[in-house]
Amino acid sequence: MxxxxxxxxxxxxxxxxxxxxxxxxxxxxxxxxxxxxxxxxxxxxGLALHIVDSVAWIENTSRFWYRRTVKGGHEFVLVDAETLAKRPAFDHARLAASLSRAMGRTYTPTTLPFSDLTFVNQERAIQFTVAGATWHCDLTDYACRQIESAAPGSPRGQSPEELEEYPREYDNDVHDGMVILPTQAPSPQQTQQTRRPLPFAPIQSSQEPQVKPSPDGRWEAFIRNYNVFIRPKGKEAAIPLSYDGSEAEAYTFASIAWSPDSRRLVAYRVRQGYRRQVHYIESSPTDQLQPKLHTREYAKPGDVLDVAHPVLFDVEARKAIPIENSLFPNPYSLSNPVWWKDGRAFTFEYNQRGHQVYRVIEVDAVTGTPRILINEECPTFFSYRPLSPNHRETGTRYRYDVHDGREIIWASERDGWRHLYLYDGLTGKVKNQITKGPWVVRGVVKVDEQKRQIWFQASGMRPDQDPYFIHYYRINFDGSGLLALTEANGDHVVRFSSDMKYYVDLWSRVDHPPVLELRRTEDRRVLMEVERGDISELLATGWRPxxxxxxxxxxxxxxxxxxxxxxxxxxxxxxxxxxxxxxxxxxxxxxxxxxxxxxxxxxxxxxxxxxxxxxxxxxxxxxxxxxxxxxxxxxxxxxxxxxxxxxxxxxxxxxxxxxxxxxxxxxxxxxxxxxxxxxxxxxxxxxxxxxxxxxxxxxxxxxxxxxxxxxxxxxxxxxxxxxxxxxxxxxxxxxxxxxxxxxxxxxxxxxxxxxxxxxxxxxxxxxx
Known part of the structure; x- marks a missing residue:
């Protein structure tokens, strides 16, 4: 407000x-x-009733919960897809009373302070986040306790899957020339921030370094004095693998990646670019009379960026295997290196300065020879942000490695529309275009390698509807068998049960309140209209969509x-x-x-x-x-x-x-x-x-x-x-x-x- x-x-x-x-x-x-x-x-x-704003399946069950508007606020409802039974997800009055005591604030059954939750302990308890702190409430005696405090400056309501490390260049950590850092998925409301890489501070011999253990557990890799070292696990003796690191061109810990057989590792040596600083005057600080000066690093167009170069090391021979960089000469960024499971090679993604060339590079584990697996060249720009169904924040970049990279599913706009392609991961050649037509792939929900099927989101396929509306589809790897899972005239959000046997479809338009349907995946049949928004009281006020x-x-x-x-x-x-x-x-x-x-x-x-x-x-x-x-x-x-x-x-x-x-x-x-x-x-x-x-x-x-x-x-x-x-x-x-x-x-x-x-x-x- x-x-x-x-x-x-x-x-x-x-x-x-x-x-x-x-x-x-x-x-x-x-x-x-x-x-x-x-x-x-x-x-x-409170004038629009039965408006669903959250829905989720309980993992490995045929039950889901959702939150809807009711008189005075919201309530949570539980549905069993097998029996079609619907009931309150818990005793809202008991939970409100317990939370009020535990948190020292007054809550009513319809004003609980959370919109998302997780069922735990075989559905005998729930967990949720309030103001960055995690709470656990037992659904037997309704005892509630805080189990995790909010970390200072931590994101609120963040789920564990948003914190996974993966070679992706999200907006908040690797945009300004690349020192590869652990990444964090952006929320739909992410602000446009710029964050420079961590400064290169030498790790002195007396300091205990961060270590990255080898897959076989024998070795630990770390950075000391700008160089890559290894040591036997639990031992103090340090063995240098590199000697060419310096303050101006240092190896980075976050980029270290061991081969699956622990015989090799790769790390990035990064030539440091310009560190532009932007200064701010806080004229009216709350803790003192005089103004304060604030300074932060903030790269701007045209600045000299960090330049990363991969270096391959043979651990047994204690030597570096040089990697020639003509295929990735001018990086805006390199993604973290990732090894194939069989150890034959590692790959990284090369985003060229100017964003007109984007490549998947594979480097041979024995020779260090690089080759281009996938090449995107565009006369304008390659939109390198991750493919996402979020209307306000999306890009083209999507890659899925099938059977350890024997095949690769890749997104591209090369035919004028954003579509999926199937590559031969061994030859680097396109096997076939998977999706095709004057419409746009908006996201990938699931890849089923055994059935060779892709479940995806797209918009613009229905000429009688708004071309921005997201619908859900399934298609085979070879481009056959396109099947629509949604059809109502609206923007759709679908959630599948863990076994993909059922899905719930929540759809609406700006001029149509939400409808929540339960469907069976096998035949797409509507088993139950779970909720339909009621805006009759809203319309009575003179409100119009x-x-x-x-x-x-x-x-x-x-x-x-x-x-x-x-x-x-x-x-x-x-x-x-x-x-x-x-x-x-x-x-x-x-x-x-x-x-x-x-x-x-x-x-x-x-x-x-x-x-x-x-x-x-x-x-x-x-x-x-x-x-x-x-x-x-x-x-x-x-x-x-x-x-x-x-x-x-x-x-x-x-x-x-x-x-x-x-x-x-x-x-x-x-x-x-x-x-x-x-x-x-x-x-x-x-x-x-x-x-x-x-x-x-x-x-x-x-x-x-x-x-x-x-x-x-x-x-x-x-x-x-x-x-x-x-x-x-x-x-x-x-x-x-x-x-x-x-x-x-x-x-x-x-x-x-x-x-x-x-x-x-x-x-x-x-x-x-």
Missing amino acids: RRDRQWLGIVVTIVCLLSYASPLVRAQGTRADYERAFALRERLE PEVFVAKGRDGETDIWGILIRPMNFDPSKKYPVIENIYAGPQGSFVPKSFSVYTPMRSLAELGFIVVQIDGMGTANRSKAFHDVAWKNLRDAGFPDRILWHKAVAAKYPYYDLTRVGIYGHSAGGQNALAALLFHPDFYKVAVSSCGCHDNRMDKIWWNEQWMGWPVGPHYVESSNVENAHRLRGKVLLIVGELDTNVDPSSTMQVVNALIKANKTFDLLVLP
């Missing part, structure tokens, strides 16, 4: 700016409108999808100014696809606006050509498509006032919002730009080089709001936080400087 009120403070400013932009809107927003806007979320709370609207884009052929939200007291006889919520980051698509009772856009609409959100060209989850519009051209932001979409709405609805169009956005959306006034001032009149990355040379390297490319060239200048600030027309409010560690606050201040030099009028809000 606090965040909503802060956000609504910005809304007030939007209204004020619009009032300056046009005398027709001076009366926009009465006192009653503001009161209604601020109270809207609370007013709507967003309208989905489709118009043709700049090419006259491509559908552009968006939504409109109208005020609850909407009167079609009046003219309404329009406000667009923009975020055009190419890493995802952002128009909501599933049901929601409330978003902050609704409060803005209550002030007398029509609020819209659109996915223009340059965003993800459509064709490669659709996505490529962003390449070296972030200033585009899909604006030609957005403007045509607005005009199509106005052609249908006379109350849609194109003379009063405002826009707002945050982060990359902040860049977009200001760009609207710089490059399209004849259409957009007012902008609120929050924490914008206004010059892509000033922002974090991993996000900007992915889309703007490397080396840094004139195209960076062409997309810069700083360089184009003199073009400003219309009213703009710039917002910046002085301690923003995501986007360098100087990016906004450089816009301010450029606007002052150009004698432009603007508003600025600096948040201490």
Whole structure:
């Protein structure tokens, strides 16, 4: 609620700016409108019933639980797929009373402080996380106790599977030149952070080093004085394997990988790049009067990065086997090395600086000879983030090694759409394309090596539905036997039982409340409609769902999808100014696809606006050509498509006032919002730009080089709001936080400087 009120403070400013932009809107927003806007979320709370927001199977059983809305809050329900019996998952009243005593706070049966849980002890107890601490509650006597405290700064509600180590380059640890670190899977709401590798600190002889034991248990490998050493397990004597490590070019512990037979190991020697520092002034610290200086490492486009090079060691011979690097000459990153189980070779993934070349490299265990197993070369960009069904955060990179790499399943956009391919892992040749068509693979749920089947998510396969809706399918390795597991017109989330015998399908749309169905996998038959959302009380208040609207884009052929939200007291006889919520980051698509009772856009609409959100060209989850519009051209932001979409709405609805169009956005959306006034001032009149990355040379390297490319060239200048600030027309409010560690606050201040030099009028809000 606090965040909503802060956000609504910005809304007030939007209204004020619009009032300056046009005398027709001076009366926009009465006192009653503001009161209604601020109270809207609370007013709507609890009016939508039987809305399912969590569902999960109990491991190795035919039972699942889910959480649904009820009068006063939520309740948890347990369902048996074999008997179709449905009952409360536990005694909510007893659990609430026990938790209230244990935590010193008052909870009711419908206001339990968690949304996710795990059944343990043969379903005789549950565990869940509250404020980062893990709790255990016995379902016999309902005794509750805290079993794990929240670690300082630890993620909240993180599941163990999100912490596994794997050779993946997620956003929070390996984007700035590669010293390979243990990785952590990003959450759907992950912020855009940049984290540099750990500094190379020499491990002195007196220090006890981290060790990596060999598979046979005989040896321990470690780093000392920048070099790789081994020693017999439990012994003090250290045997050097390398001698060429130095402070400027050190071996890294996290990259050490033993061969399965313990006869060889590989480690990365990393030449250290430039360590850019960004400084922040905390003007108003809470613990002292005087300001504080904060400094952090933060790589930016064009910076010299760490360069990793694999080195293979023969443990018995105590020698290094050189690996020639012509196949991976200019790495942005190398993934951690992984050995085949039979020890014939190890592989790593090479992401070339500029993200136009991505390769799977295999290195022979005996000779150290590298070869290319899989090669992706693209004239624009290879979207190297992990393949994910998350609408807002996805990429193309997916690899599954079948039978110890004899075959490899790989994702690629080489035919213009994101699809799966089957490679011969021994020859490196494509055996066949598995999925094919004018649609997009969004994720892989399961690979069944024995049945040679893939269970996956895709969107765009159904021409009569929104092309962003996720559906579930099964297909054979050879591309035959494509089978749809979902069909309802909506965005789907499916959960399979451990034995894949059953699945639950939760689907909804922005204009259709969630439906939860239990299905049998064998014939896809619906065994039970478990829940169906009831919004009758919600509709009685005057609440209406967003309208989905489709118009043709700049090419006259491509559908552009968006939504409109109208005020609850909407009167079609009046003219309404329009406000667009923009975020055009190419890493995802952002128009909501599933049901929601409330978003902050609704409060803005209550002030007398029509609020819209659109996915223009340059965003993800459509064709490669659709996505490529962003390449070296972030200033585009899909604006030609957005403007045509607005005009199509106005052609249908006379109350849609194109003379009063405002826009707002945050982060990359902040860049977009200001760009609207710089490059399209004849259409957009007012902008609120929050924490914008206004010059892509000033922002974090991993996000900007992915889309703007490397080396840094004139195209960076062409997309810069700083360089184009003199073009400003219309009213703009710039917002910046002085301690923003995501986007360098100087990016906004450089816009301010450029606007002052150009004698432009603007508003600025600096948040201490």
